[in-house]
Structures are given as structure tokens and as C-alpha cells.
Amino acid sequence: MELQTTIYIVVGLTFALYIGIAIWARAGSTSEFYVAGSGVNPVVNGMATAADWMSAASFISMAGLIAYMGYGGSLFLMGWTGGYVLLACLLAPYLRKFGKFTVPQFIGDRYYSKAASTIAVVCLLVASITYIIGQMTGVGIAFSRFLGVTNDTGIYIGMAIVFSYAVFGGMKGITYTQVAQYIVLIMAYIIPAIFISLSLTGNPLPQLGLGSNMTESGKPLLVTLNEVIQELGFNEYTTQLPGSKLNMFVYTLSLMIGTAGLPHVIIRFFTVKTVADARSSAGWSLVFIALLYTTAPAVAAMARMNLHTTINPTIVSEPAKVFTADGSILNSERPDWMKRWEVTGLLKWQDKNGDGRIQYYNDASKNEAFNKKAKDAGWKGNELSVNRDIIVMANPEIAMLPNWVIALVAAGGLAAALSTAAGLLMAISSAVSHDLVKNVFKPDISEKGELMTGKIAMGASVVLAGYLGLNPPGFAAGTVALAFGIAASTLFPAIMMGIFSKKMNSAGAMAGMVSGLAVTLFYVFAHKGIFFIKGTGYLELIGGANSFFGITPEAFGAIGAGVNFIVAFAVDKVTKEPPAYIQQMVENVRIPRGSKAVTGDHYH
């Protein structure tokens, strides 16, 4: 069967499945709409959380980043999983015990202040909306590459699908579609990885294959990969660093804290029945996430290896031959997958030395011996540019796998982007309808009225997300880092102190959130421009790029969190301690006994 037809069939079947679930799981009450009635099994919730969490960035981009960052890419692997340990033992069980619909509601009630809850709503909206832009652009790219429709049409189809189950089903519809989407995306990720691991090492388990001997060289795959890429002037795979060790440390910490503080992840734990379930559900989430995250390093290293052996077929058996006249392939004999990806512009070849062959190497190498060899071979610069997002999407094509595997990867990429978009929409619409409309503007709204408001807010959020996907602001690429920075520097510390410090008062928490946010934005804007407007950066003011101990703006969330904690405790010391009933409430949140169904009632 034609590749295109196969893709239509596989993607069409998955979409039919999602819509079928949407019809079955309509929400009839606010409890079903906001928290799926709080009756979700912890294992099922773990699966839904995994799909919610693993976005287009995890599915499409992460392995590509690791393929080029090598060891340095570990910061994503550890950062995006280690946060679940924090979530499981610092936040999720206590927030479930607290038993309310949204994160801002916890902050508003715990700090007995509508202002605190409104600051939390603003932080939540900024973090979630910036995050969703990346998802919608991911949907557009996946559709346009695989379904042969334009980017815009792709986004319209994506909006229609999400609309059908998010608006009518709320959290209930989203939860059960996410379970289906998890199954699609994990199969799409693991099946090609198994094939590739088998062909390179003879070991079907990618996690073990990465440590196995490579069939062709008889040496461990990682050792061979180190040799291959160093032969081409790149840094050693297993040790290369993103900046400094300190930056890697702080970056990892920022991602962990940010993960634990992202509202669309936290609210998933309001859907389980008990506090004990919230604890185990966090563990199950990580099991399902780890299936992909422990496969990603193998996908990364093996795709990198396959790419180099495609361009330089003899690099493993006779490394030195790379520098001879026929060491790299002729462009006219390049494989079909390269031609297909050239159309998208994500792969480009430019014959700099006019020999008709593809030279793919590190032309910015600092190794003098290598530079001399390259010069003697008549190379005039790297000729192939490979967008990192190709690594996962083109992986099955590079490894020459059957068409149905390629179709499955297309469906998986779409599932990853759609499931995360739906989770973010849920966080946005519940904050608007519950924390703004009900809490601030119209406290006497009826349950039916609130459910309708929730659905309208959801519909409006879908339209807004689609609009931002169609007209992505120029800063789209930097925004996911910002979402983590904001979650880490505002929401995480505020929630944690709310549980672990009985005496933390409203003035302290608000001062902490505002200063954490201000410091983080100040540092990010210095690098990327004020509100990401080009040319408004002010690096000279802070003494040059990464001037704070060499820490990059993406890694700054942990510093913002530190500032938040320090300011909060300082202000707390000099202001009045919280009323006795709040301290009693904290005492109450700390123990599981007396946990009830999640509700939307406000204390005041």
C-alpha cells in the first residue's frame, strides 16, 4: 500500500477512537467537568498523566536534542522525570487532601486572600498559554508533513478534534482520550526503537541495546559512536556538556521544580479517589513516562549513528577512509527519505566544495589535527544541515522500516501534541471559570451556570490556542522554557510553603511569588528581549550573556525559586502570622484522614 494511504488510515482510525471516547465520556456536572468526578483509578490516571505530560517536545524533539547534545541531553531526561519525585512527596497527596478543583483555589484559600489567588491565576495563565503555543505549532508541523495538508488546515483539524472532547467532556473526556493517546504514542515510539536496536546490536530492548556491542564493530555501541563522531570533529558523545557542569546542575533542577509546579500536571492528581491513590498514581505516571524516557537515549544515539553511517558508509569499518575521495556518498545517490525531508526544508544540502558528495562534519572543531585532515581532504565546510526534530520523525525512514511503522509515528506525534494541548486547555479554562468568574466576579453562580461557563471558557481557550498556533509569535521557540521558569519560580514555592510551613502568611507568599517572577522575567528578558520583542534585550545591563555564574536563561527557574523562598520567609518574619483557623487547616491538609470528594466550595 502507498505510504500516504497507510498514514491516512492509521491517523484516521486513531481520530475515530478519540471522538468515540468523547461521545461516551460527556460531563454532566462541574465535578465531572473539572476533576472527572474524582473516581479515576490510580493506574489509569497515571497513564493519562503520562500522555498529558509528554508533549510534542518529548515525543518529537527530545531524542533529537539528545542526539546532538549527547551526555548534556541528560538534563532533559533527569529534569522531566525527577520532578515527579517532588510531586509525589511534596505536593500531590496534600493537594488531593485539600480537595478543591484548581491550583489557584488552594493558594487563595491557604493564604486567605483573593489577591494571592489572582496572582496564581495570572502565573498559571502565562505558563499554560506559552506552553500551548508550542503544542499547536507541533500539531501543524506533524499534519503538514504527514497528511500533505497545509500547516493552517492541520491546526484547524487539530482544534476540531480537541474541541470535540474537551468542551463536552471536560476532564472526564480528556482523561479517557489521554489514555488512548498514551497507548498510541508509546507504541509509536517503542516499535521503531525495537527494530533499530535489533538491526544495530541484535538486542531487541533499546535500553539494553544502547549498552550492547554494535554488530558491525564488535565493540560497545557507545564506544563506537564516540569514535565515529570524534573522527568527524565532534565532541565525545558520552561526556559533552551544555556550557558548564554548574549550568547543567541548575538547568536540571529548574526542570524538576518546574515540572512539579506546572498546573496542568498537578490537577491530574485531583481526579483520583484518595490521598493514598494520589501517591501511587504519581509512581504509575512515572512508570509510563519512563517507558518513553528510557527509550529516548537509545533512539538518540542510534539515530545519530545511522545518520553518520548513511553519509559515510565506511566510517565504522574503515574510519580513515572518510577523508579519501569516495569517503562520503554522492548527493545523486542519497536515499529517498532525504529527498522527502528536503521538501520540508528541515534538511538542506549545499555543495560547498563542488565535488557532488555530501560532507557532514563539525566545521567549528577546535581539534587542530582534525581541521588539518579536513582541509587536506578538500572539505570546504559542513554541507548538510539537519533540523533536530527530524531525528524521531524520520527515524523509521532512515532505518528503512515498513510503511505502517512510519504511519504509526505520525499518529504518535499527533497524539502527543493533542493530549498535552487538551490538558493545558483544562488548566486554563478551569482557572478562568472557577477562579476568576466564580471566585472573583460572580460568587453566586449556579452549578449549571458554572458548568456552562467552564465549557464556554474551554471553547474560547481552544480558539485562542488555535489562533496562536496559526500566528505563532516570533518568540515561540523560547516560550516553553519560560513556562517552566514561571512554574518553578512562582507556583511551586507557594504551594510547598503552604503545606510545609504553618506560619507562612499571605504577605510572605505574595511577595515571594511576585519577586520570583520578577527576577526570572528580568533575566530571561535581558537575553531574549522585553516580552520577547527583538532588539529590546539589555544584556549590557547585566554584564553580558549568561552573566550569572554562566547560567543560561532557560536554566534560571531554580534561581527564581530560591529568590521566592528567601523573600517569602523574610517578609513572613516581619508581618503578622496567619490566623489560627488557617494553621488548623494546614494541620488538617497534612493527614489523609477525612479526605473527601473534590469540590469547588470556597472557604469565604
Added chain:
Amino acid sequence: MSENYDSQAYWRATLSLLTKVLIIWALVSYGAGILFADSLNGIMLAGYPLGFWFAQNGAIYVFIILIFWYGKKMNEIDRKFGVEEE
């Protein structure tokens, strides 16, 4: 809610468990995966340099075990102080 449990002792037990969890959490990721990765890389584990393995696979496995162990221990603490869910 019932007031007949020792809330201070309960919270001490919780925090002590939490401290253990977070120490292991930091040791496998920031310790083995980052700070000591270079020296651990001298050791090969099933074809992996050990520091690299911790950073790309090992830490994640330990995180999973940690969460389930924490959940089990917390349930025991809850029962011991009589504050588990009915």
C-alpha cells in the same frame, strides 16, 4: 476531624522519611548523574560508562522505586498514627 493523634510526632516521621527520599533523589541525579559522572565513567556497566548510564537511564529507574517506596512507607506511618483514610 479527630484530635486524638500526636500531630507533631506524625509530622516528624513524615519529614524524616521525606529527607531520606530527597537525599537518594539528589544522590542518583545530581550526584552520580552530574557531579561524580566523570569519575564514574571510568567504570563500565554492561557497555555503558556508569556516570552516563545514571544520567540517561539509572536515575529514572531509581526515581520510580523511590516514589513507590515513599507511598508504601507513608501508608505505614498513616496507619501507625491512626490517620489513614477510612
